[in-house]
Amino acid sequence: MYFVTHVLAGAALATRSPGPAAAIAGGLGTHLLLDWAPHHDYRRPLTGFIDFFAGLALVAALSLLKGSAQVWWGALGAGLPDLEVALFGLGLIRSRRVLPLFPSHRGLSPHVKVGLLPGVLTQAAVAAVSAWLLAT
Secondary structure (H helix, E strand, O other): OOHHHHHHHHHHHHOOOOOHHHHHHHHHHHHHHHHHOOEOOOOOHHHHHHHHHHHHHHHHHHHHHHOOOHHHHHHHHHHOHHHHHHHHHOOOOOOOOOOOOOHHHHOOOOOOEOOHHHHHHHHHHHHHHHHHHHHO
C-alpha cells in the first residue's frame, strides 16, 4: 500500500478518535488492515520518496483544513510502519538477523500484493472512503 493511502486512512480515522493515543493506535490498525487488502507496492526508491513527500503535504493540508493536529497523530500511526520498509529498502538495515517489526511486513499476517491496475484501484477506493470520512 502506498504511504499516501496509509496516512490518508489514518488521518480520516483520527478525526473520530478521542485523543492522540487512540489516533495513533487507530492509525496502526488501519495500516495492518490495509496491508491485508489486495494492493500494489512500488519498487523504486524515487517513487517512495515522491509518495512520502506527497503524504506529508496531504497531511499538512488536512491539518490546516480541519483546524486540528489530530490528523497528524492518526497519520503518524498509519505511516510509521513503513519507516522500517524504507530502512530495509534503502539498505540502511542489512543484517539478516534483524527482521521487520510490523506483523504484515514480517510475514506474520497477510500482505496481499497484486498487479498495478487492481492494486491502484483498491487504493483509490480506500482514498475515496477516507476523503468522504474527512469531509463529513
